[in-house]
Amino acid sequence: MADYKAPLRDIRFVLNEVFEADKLWQSLPGLNGAIDAETAEAMLEEAGKITSQVIAPLNRSGDEEGAQWNEGVVTTPAGFKQAYTTYAEGGWVGLGGNPEFGGLGMPKTLGVQVEEMVYGANNSFALYPALTAGCCLALDAHGSEELKQAYLPNLYSGTWAGTMCLTEPHCGTDLGIIRTKAVPQADGSYAVTGTKIFITGGEHDLTDNIIHLVLAKLPDAPAGPKGISLFLVPKILVNEDGSLGERNSVSCGSIEHKMGIKASATCVMNFDGAQGYLIGEVNKGLNAMFTMMNYERLSIGIQGIGCGEASYQTAVAYARERIQSRSPTGAIAPEQAADPIIVHPDVRRMLLTMKAMTEGSRAFSTYVGSQLDISKFADDPQIKKKGEDLVALLTPVAKAFFTDIGLESCVHGQQVLGGHGYVREWGQEQLVRDARIGQIYEGTNGIQALDLMGRKTVANGGAFFNVFAHEVREFIAANQDKNLAEFVQPLEKALTNLEELTALVIDRSKTNPNEIGAASVEYLHVFGYTVYGYMWARMAKAALARLDGDSDGFYAAKLGTGRFFIKRLLPRIHSLSEAVRAGSEPLFELDAAQF
Numbered sequence: 001m002a003d004y005k006a007p008l009r010d011i012r013f014v015l016n017e018v019f020e021a022d023k024l025w026q027s028l029p030g031l032n033g034a035i036d037a038e039t040a041e042a043m044l045e046e047a048g049k050i051t052s053q054v055i056a057p058l059n060r061s062g063d064e065e066g067a068q069w070n071e072g073v074v075t076t077p078a079g080f081k082q083a084y085t086t087y088a089e090g091g092w093v094g095l096g097g098n099p100e101f102g103g104l105g106m107p108k109t110l111g112v113q114v115e116e117m118v119y120g121a122n123n124s125f126a127l128y129p130a131l132t133a134g135c136c137l138a139l140d141a142h143g144s145e146e147l148k149q150a151y152l153p154n155l156y157s158g159t160w161a162g163t164m165c166l167t168e169p170h171c172g173t174d175l176g177i178i179r180t181k182a183v184p185q186a187d188g189s190y191a192v193t194g195t196k197i198f199i200t201g202g203e204h205d206l207t208d209n210i211i212h213l214v215l216a217k218l219p220d221a222p223a224g225p226k227g228i229s230l231f232l233v234p235k236i237l238v239n240e241d242g243s244l245g246e247r248n249s250v251s252c253g254s255i256e257h258k259m260g261i262k263a264s265a266t267c268v269m270n271f272d273g274a275q276g277y278l279i280g281e282v283n284k285g286l287n288a289m290f291t292m293m294n295y296e297r298l299s300i301g302i303q304g305i306g307c308g309e310a311s312y313q314t315a316v317a318y319a320r321e322r323i324q325s326r327s328p329t330g331a332i333a334p335e336q337a338a339d340p341i342i343v344h345p346d347v348r349r350m351l352l353t354m355k356a357m358t359e360g361s362r363a364f365s366t367y368v369g370s371q372l373d374i375s376k377f378a379d380d381p382q383i384k385k386k387g388e389d390l391v392a393l394l395t396p397v398a399k400a401f402f403t404d405i406g407l408e409s410c411v412h413g414q415q416v417l418g419g420h421g422y423v424r425e426w427g428q429e430q431l432v433r434d435a436r437i438g439q440i441y442e443g444t445n446g447i448q449a450l451d452l453m454g455r456k457t458v459a460n461g462g463a464f465f466n467v468f469a470h471e472v473r474e475f476i477a478a479n480q481d482k483n484l485a486e487f488v489q490p491l492e493k494a495l496t497n498l499e500e501l502t503a504l505v506i507d508r509s510k511t512n513p514n515e516i517g518a519a520s521v522e523y524l525h526v527f528g529y530t531v532y533g534y535m536w537a538r539m540a541k542a543a544l545a546r547l548d549g550d551s552d553g554f555y556a557a558k559l560g561t562g563r564f565f566i567k568r569l570l571p572r573i574h575s576l577s578e579a580v581r582a583g584s585e586p587l588f589e590l591d592a593a594q595f
Helices: 008-018 021-027 037-065 080-089 108-121 123-142 145-157 285-321 345-377 381-416 418-422 428-439 445-458 463-478 482-509 514-544 554-569 572-581
Strands: 068-070 073-075 160-165 181-184 190-200 209-216 229-234 236-238 244-247 250-255 266-279
Touching: 008 021, 008 037, 008 108, 008 345, 008 514, 008 554, 021 037, 021 108, 021 345, 037 080, 037 108, 037 123, 037 428, 068 250, 073 250, 080 123, 108 123, 108 285, 108 345, 123 145, 123 160, 123 190, 123 209, 123 229, 123 266, 123 285, 123 428, 145 160, 145 209, 145 229, 160 190, 160 285, 181 209, 190 209, 190 229, 209 266, 209 285, 229 236, 229 285, 285 345, 285 381, 285 428, 345 381, 345 514, 345 554, 381 418, 381 428, 381 445, 381 463, 381 514, 418 428, 445 463, 445 482, 445 514, 463 482, 463 514, 482 514, 482 554, 482 572, 514 554, 514 572
Parallel strands: 160 209
Antiparallel strands: 068 073, 181 190, 190 266, 209 229, 229 266, 236 244, 250 266
8 A cells, every 4th residue: 555645746747837826825915924825835845744644543443432422422543633633733723724713814725735645645634624724614604703803813723613503404505494592692602502423523633622513503593594593512511711610501412324435433422402602693694604515515625635635655666566468459567477567558547537537636626725715815806806706606526526537546546456455455445445435425316416507597597607617718718739630629629619518508598497407517527627728738848848858758748648538538528518408308208106
């Protein structure tokens, strides 16, 4: 099993050479000069060390031991608490946090790189700080000054952890039917009562306190999603002087026994008249939660990238050393009994698919991160609005496509190892199990596809889509260099196809609402491959400019990988597009009894 190594060379290429992040950061007034290229490089180096040397070694042992529940107390696997303390002391939990309350205020373009490294090193570990970061986002955006002062500094420092408590036993996606109640108290607080399930990090031993963000309804709340409010409910109550007081009426009833991410405590949480505090306005809880959703869904998507990268590292190391049969063109290593399996076409197909999709994903996550930075820190209203529109459009694509492709890559990685991929010691079967959850939580990928097709495309007549298409058209027009033609021309054809599909579904949905759901998943994948075509064209442009002096062959390999994507993976859009064009009728030919 190859030890995980943070892919810093490729991260630097994407961040500095493709997207010129330093120029972006200096152009955003809201960042207040918080970061420059030198600072970013130092942080990436340090993140690479802690993920590779401290967090990754706990990945398999954490999976074997798992989180343990005993009468309401949850214990994380050996080494997790010490690693979490080291991680928190480095300031990583508050990396993107508000500096007014102790966060580091770093841009998301840097944050996505660190997130990928943590997920690549250890999925279960990564989820604890990821949920805390999401909790902080909602609290910072919607909490009162008093709540922010009382809770954010300890959350950013990693002294306390955070959760999101949304799902209940009878409802997941349809949050409008939640039953958890919040009753106003004389002192201005609320008594929160109800049961939440699938709560990541709901109980553990990593921090002194856990701060739950809980969706609940007041007794007189309107029915449906318009009656949901958001409450901050601490595990341990906080005294006025900031010290910890009595245990709140919050308990962990059990933890789930899962397919993967076994060291991440997935909890059933019981709130029995627990003291809580309103965040934001009454009946506006979903609005507060959606503030963090773009960030959290991107983060969960990045889990797929991290899994794919880790699987690729093991697979390529194995393929270089494992000998089986001879190359179809004759012996490559005549001094050995057989050739390394990396000579075989099908092994190369799997490895190149993993490499091309992971590197495309890394570029796309950086691109979405840059749009989040623009939407947050730009002062020009038009530039800010464009960033907001692109974030709204591309977030469901990133979450769903990253995780779908991440699982595909892990399955390829397992397959490269053959029988060794199926046994635990090589780590590939764990990555397959860990990656699978990414397609399910933070809104299933089917829901992401519906969001993209319905709310983000059809509902506004393609307005968000047109912002994206216009940008890609501008890139194509500005890059008619013959050396880039092999990337730009297929991109142009793919974009034209996507424009036609978009118009088709918008038109059909006017008379048949089933067309939206029938097209959504395949449409999202067509969108994903097209976006990657754009990313690969941009990466090819950067690589071509640096071919002279390419002493280690990095840029030549980048171009070769890009060509593989364009010629062997981008054509997947054709079958997917035909499925969209087939419409909804084939889905509704059978009645329920015929299934």
